Amino acid sequence: MSSILFIPLLPLIGFLINGLSFPKLSNPVAGIIGTIPPLAAFALSLQLFLQFDGNTQIVPLLDWISVGELSIPIAFQIDQLSLLMLLIITGVGTLIHVYSSAYMSHDEGFGKFFAFLNLFVFFMLLLVMGSGFVTLFIGWEGVGLCSYLLIGFWNKKNSYGDAARKAFIMNRIGDLGFLIGIFLLFQEFGTATYQEVFEAIKAGNGSNLGLIAFCLFIGAMGKSAQIPLFTWLPDAMAGPTPVSALIHAATMVTAGIYMVIRANVLFEMSPEVLHFVGWIGLATALLGAAIGLFQNDIKKVLAYSTVSQLGYMFMGLGASAYTASFFHVMTHAFFKALLFLGAGSVIHAMSDEQDIRKMGGLKSQLPITYITFLLGTIAIAGIPPFAGFFSKDEILAHLYHHDIVMWALAIVGSALTSFYMFRVFIVTFHGDFRGTQHQADHLHESPIAMTLPLIVLAVLSVIGGIINLPAFVGGNEFLAHWLNPILPEGSHEALEVHFASLEFLAPLAAAFIPAIFAIQLYGSKKAVPAADAEISGIQKIIYDKFYIDEAYNFLFVKPIQFLSQFFYSFIDFLIIDLLVESTGKFVKSSSNELRKLQSGNIGFYIFMMVAAIAIILAWTLKSWIF
Numbered sequence: 001m002s003s004i005l006f007i008p009l010l011p012l013i014g015f016l017i018n019g020l021s022f023p024k025l026s027n028p029v030a031g032i033i034g035t036i037p038p039l040a041a042f043a044l045s046l047q048l049f050l051q052f053d054g055n056t057q058i059v060p061l062l063d064w065i066s067v068g069e070l071s072i073p074i075a076f077q078i079d080q081l082s083l084l085m086l087l088i089i090t091g092v093g094t095l096i097h098v099y100s101s102a103y104m105s106h107d108e109g110f111g112k113f114f115a116f117l118n119l120f121v122f123f124m125l126l127l128v129m130g131s132g133f134v135t136l137f138i139g140w141e142g143v144g145l146c147s148y149l150l151i152g153f154w155n156k157k158n159s160y161g162d163a164a165r166k167a168f169i170m171n172r173i174g175d176l177g178f179l180i181g182i183f184l185l186f187q188e189f190g191t192a193t194y195q196e197v198f199e200a201i202k203a204g205n206g207s208n209l210g211l212i213a214f215c216l217f218i219g220a221m222g223k224s225a226q227i228p229l230f231t232w233l234p235d236a237m238a239g240p241t242p243v244s245a246l247i248h249a250a251t252m253v254t255a256g257i258y259m260v261i262r263a264n265v266l267f268e269m270s271p272e273v274l275h276f277v278g279w280i281g282l283a284t285a286l287l288g289a290a291i292g293l294f295q296n297d298i299k300k301v302l303a304y305s306t307v308s309q310l311g312y313m314f315m316g317l318g319a320s321a322y323t324a325s326f327f328h329v330m331t332h333a334f335f336k337a338l339l340f341l342g343a344g345s346v347i348h349a350m351s352d353e354q355d356i357r358k359m360g361g362l363k364s365q366l367p368i369t370y371i372t373f374l375l376g377t378i379a380i381a382g383i384p385p386f387a388g389f390f391s392k393d394e395i396l397a398h399l400y401h402h403d404i405v406m407w408a409l410a411i412v413g414s415a416l417t418s419f420y421m422f423r424v425f426i427v428t429f430h431g432d433f434r435g436t437q438h439q440a441d442h443l444h445e446s447p448i449a450m451t452l453p454l455i456v457l458a459v460l461s462v463i464g465g466i467i468n469l470p471a472f473v474g475g476n477e478f479l480a481h482w483l484n485p486i487l488p489e490g491s492h493e494a495l496e497v498h499f500a501s502l503e504f505l506a507p508l509a510a511a512f513i514p515a516i517f518a519i520q521l522y523g524s525k526k527a528v529p530a531a532d533a534e535i536s537g538i539q540k541i542i543y544d545k546f547y548i549d550e551a552y553n554f555l556f557v558k559p560i561q562f563l564s565q566f567f568y569s570f571i572d573f574l575i576i577d578l579l580v581e582s583t584g585k586f587v588k589s590s591s592n593e594l595r596k597l598q599s600g601n602i603g604f605y606i607f608m609m610v611a612a613i614a615i616i617l618a619w620t621l622k623s624w625i626f
Contacts, residue, residue: 008125010037014118022111031101034114042090077131085128092250095453102449120146124251132193151239163238170232174222181215213270224256234303241344249337278318285311289416321398331387335379338457342373361433365443372458379461381418387464400503419514426522
């Protein structure tokens with residue numbers, strides 16, 4: 001039990017030490033204090049994983065609220081799903097902490113940055129370890145807060161602060177739906193604890209399951225950046241690159257996927273909602289891939305690839321392919337963390353330049369970054385035998401048997417992914433160098449603290465597919481068997497795929513053909529546009545994200561700003577302020593007039609006293625006479 005408690009407690013301790021000691025601690029000391037907690041938490045998580053006997057373990061902490069029949073306990077639940085999430089969060093999180101110790105070494109907010117990273121890991125651990133939706137929601141809100149703090153970490157630029165607020169507000173929209181779903185759970189079952197809710201559902205209780213599932217999914221749409229609540233994620237690139245890796249790979253955006261998998265009993269009883277989940281995922285996958293085609297900011301391309309890959313995970317969930325979706329969560333954590341940290345290595349070498357049109361020819365100067373970025377690109381493109389091939393193609397295989405139209409459109413999205421990722425790779429690392437002379441003079445490979453995490457993640461991106469290697473290629477489907485106890489019956493059934501079949505060959509073609517086309521196209525110097533080149537037509541529409549941000553600004557932001565200005569100018573200023581100020585002015589003027597009566601002249605006082613007595617006597621005589 002103590003080891004379970006220490007897993008989230010260690011990052012919290014790291015946060016408190018660095019947070020309270022900043023800026024007294026030196027950067028190396030702050031880095032060590034910040035990195036040891038997630039590393040120790042990973043060791044404890046690995047020990048729990050190796051010793052797990054297959055039985056769910058509940059660790060009660062406290063009764064948070066107990067009023068009448070309402071009881072809200074705070075407890076941890078250790079089972080097959082939470083154990084895997086613990087390994088992902090602490091394992092990848094530790095590598096990001098190590099990387100950050102070098103990447104942020106010259107930043108004046110170094111200690112504060114590590115404090116926020118530790119707090120982020122703490123809340124994500126709380127999210128996945130909770131035994132009910134309330135504990136999950138506390139962690140859910142915590143990672144939202146940490147994303148705000150880290151996205152806007154470099155807050156001297158207004159645009160960074162705007163990006164942080166955008167992420168915070170758009171997540172609050174989704175969180176409102178999530179909160180309503182939790183309230184409905186209490187109304188329907190009197191509890192929000194996983195075991196009690198799911199047992200009641202299995203027993204046939206509950207009449208509003210579809211509505212509850214829909215509300216919970218609204219929360220997942222916000223946290224996991226699905227249409228229409230996805231626009232915050234690309235803007236989150238304003239934060240330091242390690243933050244991008246942490247948000248996109250190890251924490252936060254996978255929280256929505258985790259929640260739906262955790263609540264699979266509820267969602268399986270709501271087929272209409274699952275259908276909606278799948279199509280939202282498809283639309284998001286296609287939109288993210290399309291926008292990524294023409295982006296020139298290396299981090300923005302990776303951000304839209306995350307939006308797209310999350311869409312694939314939700315497509316898998318819509319087809320009840322929970323194992324396949326979680327498999328992709330794991331492999332995506334490996335290659336997406338690798339790609340973001342690789343992008344950070346490039347940005348570090350290029351003196352903070354992020355425009356790929358101003359790069360090129362970095363292959364020889366950054367050999368480790370080059371090789372590891374290539375491996376990550378191959379993995380996300382779905383080329384065998386890399387990890388992304390097995391996880392994404394398992395989702396596609398389930399879609400093939402679930403909805404052939406959805407499968408065909410998903411193949412299109414996969415082809416787009418392969419094309420834009422190889423475009424980024426070729427334009428960044430091949431061809432002639434297109435930067436400034438100053439950048440050329442300072443090109444260098446990143447230090448070992450940055451390249452070591454790249455190497456580890458590259459290895460995982462290559463061999464990660466063995467976690468759930470399918471039987472038709474000689475695997476034992478470890479992940480499917482591991483998750484079997486917590487998933488509905490039939491969701492883990494093995495698919496028979498023939499090598500000569502359309503469902504096997506189409507994903508391969510979608511991975512290889514666009515990659516070859518991108519290599520040939522952007523291998524030519526003429527295909528790489530100048531940094532100041534004008535774009536028009538459909539390319540500009542896609543580059544400008546189909547003007548979705550502008551539409552949101554017109555439909556929601558501007559009207560709200562107008563109403564705010566109206567309430568300020570009319571209600572607040574003209575009515576409230578005027579009423580309060582008028583009252584004050586009346587009292588003040590009345591006081592000034594009354595003060596004139598206090599002249600200090602004794603004769604005046606005697607006169608006023610005699611006059612008052614005369615008035616009183618006159619009033620008395622009047623009452624006697626009449």
